[in-house]
Amino acid sequence: MQQTFTNPNEHGYYGDFGGAFIPEMLFANVAQLKSQYLQIMDDEDFIKEVNDLLQHYVGRPTPLFLAKRLSEQYGTTIYLKREDLCHTGAHKINNTIGQIILAQKLGKTRIIAETGAGQHGVATATVCALKGMECIVYMGEKDIERQAPNVARMRMLGATVVPAISGSKTLKDATNEAIRDWINNPTDTHYIIGSVVGPHPYPDMVARFQSVISAEIRKQLLVQTGTELPTHVIACVGGGSNAAGAFYHFLEEPSVQIVAVEAAGHGVQTNMSAATTQLGTPGILHGSKSLLMQTTDGQVIEPHSISAGLDYPGIGPMHANLYTSGRGLFLSATDDEAMDAAFHVSKTEGIIPALETAHAFAALDQIKWKPTDTVVICLSGRGDKDLSTYMQKLDS
Amino acid sequence: MTRLKKLFDAKSSKVLNVYCTAGYPTLDSTLPIIAALDKNGADLVEIGMPYSDPLADGPVIQESGAKAIENGMSIEVLLDQLKSLRTTSNIPVVLMGYMNPVLQYGFDKFCMAAAAVGVDGLILPDMPAYEFETKYGAILKKHQLDFIFLVTPETPTERIQYLDSLSSGFLYAVSASATTGAALNFDAVDAYLQKLKELQLNNPILVGFGVKDAASFELATRYTTGAIIGSAYIKALEKSTDVSATTAQFLSSIIGKS
Numbered sequence: 001m002q003q004t005f006t007n008p009n010e011h012g013y014y015g016d017f018g019g020a021f022i023p024e025m026l027f028a029n030v031a032q033l034k035s036q037y038l039q040i041m042d043d044e045d046f047i048k049e050v051n052d053l054l055q056h057y058v059g060r061p062t063p064l065f066l067a068k069r070l071s072e073q074y075g076t077t078i079y080l081k082r083e084d085l086c087h088t089g090a091h092k093i094n095n096t097i098g099q100i101i102l103a104q105k106l107g108k109t110r111i112i113a114e115t116g117a118g119q120h121g122v123a124t125a126t127v128c129a130l131k132g133m134e135c136i137v138y139m140g141e142k143d144i145e146r147q148a149p150n151v152a153r154m155r156m157l158g159a160t161v162v163p164a165i166s167g168s169k170t171l172k173d174a175t176n177e178a179i180r181d182w183i184n185n186p187t188d189t190h191y192i193i194g195s196v197v198g199p200h201p202y203p204d205m206v207a208r209f210q211s212v213i214s215a216e217i218r219k220q221l222l223v224q225t226g227t228e229l230p231t232h233v234i235a236c237v238g239g240g241s242n243a244a245g246a247f248y249h250f251l252e253e254p255s256v257q258i259v260a261v262e263a264a265g266h267g268v269q270t271n272m273s274a275a276t277t278q279l280g281t282p283g284i285l286h287g288s289k290s291l292l293m294q295t296t297d298g299q300v301i302e303p304h305s306i307s308a309g310l311d312y313p314g315i316g317p318m319h320a321n322l323y324t325s326g327r328g329l330f331l332s333a334t335d336d337e338a339m340d341a342a343f344h345v346s347k348t349e350g351i352i353p354a355l356e357t358a359h360a361f362a363a364l365d366q367i368k369w370k371p372t373d374t375v376v377i378c379l380s381g382r383g384d385k386d387l388s389t390y391m392q393k394l395d396s
Numbered sequence: 397m398t399r400l401k402k403l404f405d406a407k408s409s410k411v412l413n414v415y416c417t418a419g420y421p422t423l424d425s426t427l428p429i430i431a432a433l434d435k436n437g438a439d440l441v442e443i444g445m446p447y448s449d450p451l452a453d454g455p456v457i458q459e460s461g462a463k464a465i466e467n468g469m470s471i472e473v474l475l476d477q478l479k480s481l482r483t484t485s486n487i488p489v490v491l492m493g494y495m496n497p498v499l500q501y502g503f504d505k506f507c508m509a510a511a512a513v514g515v516d517g518l519i520l521p522d523m524p525a526y527e528f529e530t531k532y533g534a535i536l537k538k539h540q541l542d543f544i545f546l547v548t549p550e551t552p553t554e555r556i557q558y559l560d561s562l563s564s565g566f567l568y569a570v571s572a573s574a575t576t577g578a579a580l581n582f583d584a585v586d587a588y589l590q591k592l593k594e595l596q597l598n599n600p601i602l603v604g605f606g607v608k609d610a611a612s613f614e615l616a617t618r619y620t621t622g623a624i625i626g627s628a629y630i631k632a633l634e635k636s637t638d639v640s641a642t643t644a645q646f647l648s649s650i651i652g653k654s
Contacts, residue, residue, distance in 0.1 A: 021495055024546040024559070025454040025520035025573055085539055166458055167448060179451050186550050186573040284496040284522065285449060297470040298497030301446040 005251040005327050006207075006307060008317070012200020012288070015325060017317035020199035022287045025183040030287075032106065034201045040105050041208060043097075051096050054212065057130070058087045059086040060094075062213075062218035064376070069348045073102055075370035079230070080351070080379045081217055090354065090381030091122035091210060091242045096192055098209035103190035110189045111132045114178040116143055116171035116238075118150025118356075119381060120194030123157035135159040138177040140170035143308060150385060168302040171312055175286050195239025196316030203244075203316050210245025217376055225374060232367070234259040235378040236359040237330075238274070238310035240319045242380035249329070250332035257329060259307030260319060261363040263305035263356075264332035274303035275332040276315040277323040285313065294332040306335035306389065307355035309381075327361075333362035339393055342383060354381035355389060399488040399516045400542055403439055404600045404621065410506065411622025412613070412651060413602050414439040414629055415492065417460040418477075419469025420446075421633050427484075427552060429633075432643035435486040437651050439600075442519065442624060445471055445493030452521045454577035456627040460634075462527050471501045482514035490517040490544065490565065507539040514534045517542030517565040528562060531580040532635050544568050549588045553595065560597040567599040577627030580606030582615045593619040610650050626652065 003009040012018040012034075022030055035202035040046055054060040062082045083091035096113075103111060111133050115121030121137040128135035137154055141163040154161050167173040176192075184190045196203040198209075203266055218228040233250055235243035237260040250256040265273035273279060276291050283292030285300055292303040293313040306313040315323075333341070333377045342358035345351060353361065357380045369375070383390065403411070416429050426443065433441050446461035446469055453461070471493075481489065491510060498506050498520065508530045510518070518541050523532065528543065536543045544566030549575055560567050569592055571585045572578060585603075586627055592601055603616040604624035616623040636642035 020524055021522040021527070022524070024551060025452065025548050025570060027548075027555075028550040028552075033430060090654065167462070172449065176449055180454075180575050183452070184574050184578070186548075271556060281499065281500075284494075287522070288450075292496070294496070296500065297472070298500030298571065300496075374528075382519065 002267065003007050003016060004218040006248060008200060008204050008235040012204065014318045015045060016282065017290045017320040018067035018203060018289070019289050020287060021284045021289065023183070023198045025186070026179070029182060029186055030199050032373070036106065037102065037201050038090070040102055046101060046105065049101055049175055050098050052389065054094065058093055058097060060212065061220070062086060062215045064217060064224065066224065070087050070345070074364055074369050075371055076375055078375045078377065079221070081213060081246065082380060083213060084351070084353065084357070084378045088123050088126050090119045090123070092194060092243060094245065095125065095194065095206050095209040096123040096127045096243060099190070099192045100131050100133065103192070104131065106190060108188060109192035110185065111192055112136045112178050112181050112189055113139065113192045113194060114138050114171065114173065115194065116144070116311060117385060118147040118154065119309060119329035121161070122150055122153045122157070122221050124192050125154040125157035128159060129157045136181065137161050138164050138174040138181065140164045140174045143171065144172070147268050147308065147385070156361060162347055170302065171308070172302070173299065178198060179286065195241040196244045196312060196318055197239045197288065198219060203288065203318055206241055207244040207248060207268055207318060207391065210241050211248035213242070213245035213378060214247060214249035217246070226385065228255055230242040230374040230376045231254055232257045232259055232373060232375045232380070233254070234360045234375065236261045236380065237319055238263065238308060238312045239314065240316040240354065240367065241376050244316060244318055246378035251327065258322060258327060259329045259331060259363060259367070260322065261359045262306055262330060262332040263310035263338070263359055264334040265304040265306070266334060267334055272304035274310050274312065276313065276388045277320070277330045280287045280315070282357045288317050290314050290317045291323070307359065309354070309356040310359065331363045331366050333359040339360040343393070352383035353379055353380065354383050357381055362375055398540070399486070403488050407439060408600070408621060410617050411439045411600070411602065412437065412444055413622060414438045414596040415442040415444060415456065415624060415626030416633070417444040417446055417464050417630060418458040418474045419464035419467045420630070421463070421636060423467040423469060425639055426474065427480065429471040429554060429639050429643060430481065430485055430489065431485065433647070434485045436647040438487065438646045438647060439622065440488045440490070442492050443474070443491050445474060445491055445497060447494040449496060449498055451574055454575040454627060456577045456630050460630045471497055471506065475513060488516045489514070490519055490542070491515055492519040495522050497533070504535050507535055507541055511539040511541055515541065517544055519544045521546055521569060525559065525562060533562065535577040546570050548573055548586065549645065556592070556595060557597070560564070560599055565597050566602050566621070567597060568624070569601050569603045570641055571603050571616065574605055576605055576647065578606055580612055582612070589619040613650050
């Protein structure tokens with residue numbers, strides 16, 4: 001593979017970031033995946049099976065919606081890519097559909113996953129139910145308490161939810177536990193990672209499964225505006241899977257400004273933030289080299305964001321490269337800014353976005369728009385799962 | 397001749413490597429533990445450098461690492477503590493840890509400082525062979541530090557030979573596809589260890605993961621040069637009020653009175 005902004009090199013590097021820093025106990029599994037994923041993903045039957053499910057089960061293509069009232073307010077043209085309308089309520093299922101079929105092709109019978117807010121866990125439990133596969137989801141003990149409805153969904157779908165009780169008991173530790181499970185079950189198990197993180201080939205594989213988002217945007221923009229290319233694509237970034245999907249087919253188009261929005265938490269200058277590119281330094285977490293929030297001793301710092309889906313101390317290596325190379329513009333929005341944006345979008349367009357997605361909307365205030373701009377925002381998920389947080393604001 | 401080479405030249409069976417976590421149970425335990433291990437019959441000491449996200453470790457070693465970090469342990473503190481290592485002990489010492497803290501410290505700076513205080517080798521389970529060959533192997537060589545790769549029952553023969561060719565000091569045979577501290581099924585690993593012996597590798601083989609007492613030590617070393625005990629020793633230290641006495645007692649339970 002020729003290395004570009006879109007593709008890593010054969011060792012999984014996007015610029016200085018990526019690779020596969022894994023213990024030998026994981027080598028056989030990761031090597032198998034690395035040697036077969038491109039071939040499987042290029043196979044006609046595989047493509048047909050995935051596309052079939054994306055269309056008839058997930059509900060793709062998702063609409064590209066011209067947000068007229070928002071456009072008027074910002075004096076520009078804003079389109080919303082409605083990933084919130086996917087089955088299970090977020091883009092996460094684009095990836096789990098692809099990976100479950102890939103796992104079947106690899107002869108695996110048992111699926112493990114990590115989850116923070118529970119969206120990826122629900123998307124994984126969903127496809128496991130669809131395919132009749134055993135599903136174990138690792139979730140931080142703290143997140144299990146915070147996200148009870150999604151825990152119930154996963155269990156109703158037949159998944160076993162295992163609390164991660166090590167470390168800080170959140171997404172980072174759930175990921176550690178899933179990796180340890182994979183070490184202990186090296187032959188029958190496939191690990192469905194939910195974001196563009198982890199050892200090569202995961203970041204590339206997940207980005208490819210999510211790239212359907214930008215493939216559709218190009219087609220839909222052409223139909224609606226007469227040109228395939230917007231001037232800006234905006235997405236929120238935690239690990240960065242919806243952003244990778246929304247950016248993918250625009251990364252080699254220099255005229256398209258890539259805008260990634262991180263979670264600033266209480267503010268980048270406070271100790272309560274998850275803005276990895278602002279606060280991170282090069283480091284290794286969960287098998288790849290990227291930017292990482294860590295102490296000077298190299299211990300990983302627990303981040304903070306009001307949105308559990310962005311509450312991750314790292315960022316996918318593709319995004320770390322977009323940041324350091326200057327290809328992408330990286331902004332951040334605080335908890336309060338995201339909350340305000342969620343309420344504003346709800347009242348202005350009749351769409352209640354997920355708290356993660358609300359960060360992308362908050363960034364609209366940080367750019368000086370021109371009437372000639374065409375802006376696409378990836379509306380990565382719906383806000384139902386965040387109702388309890390939103391209700392606290394309604395009641396206050 | 398390196399200390400590891402000298403050890404394996406002098407002793408080709410029942411070599412006992414004991415793992416401890418730096419800064420556990422207390423910040424200043426490290427040196428007294430090394431001295432006690434040396435005095436009571438351990439052949440080799442593996443010192444774990446605590447990390448917040450130790451993927452290859454089970455709960456016992458994870459918790460000891462978390463406690464050690466809480467106690468104030470870091471690479472800087474450890475290397476400072478080890479400055480007096482060679483005034484009191486000549487036992488071979490290898491450091492075990494994860495890539496991230498070492499990279500933060502600076503890989504070259506770390507190797508230089510470790511070699512200077514008399515550390516003999518390094519185990520970083522998440523060091524990929526590719527990175528070792530293209531980048532880090534040369535730095536380790538420059539500072540004359542041995543580097544030990546891991547092999548598992550899932551590692552194909554060709555790759556075992558390849559990792560053996562990259563390793564020096566010894567080769568770390570993980571007894572099962574598991575994290576540290578897992579129970580050991582010796583019927584399953586017996587054939588694997590016998591196969592390793594038959595490969596006639598360049599490096600002596602030490603078996604780790606699941607070795608916890610005299611019986612498992614005996615079985616693990618039937619076909620190999622030695623074995624590594626970690627979680628069981630950490631468990632013993634957990635309740636210890638006197639690390640020297642605990643260590644003497646623990647080692648005597650493994651190898652008898654020395």
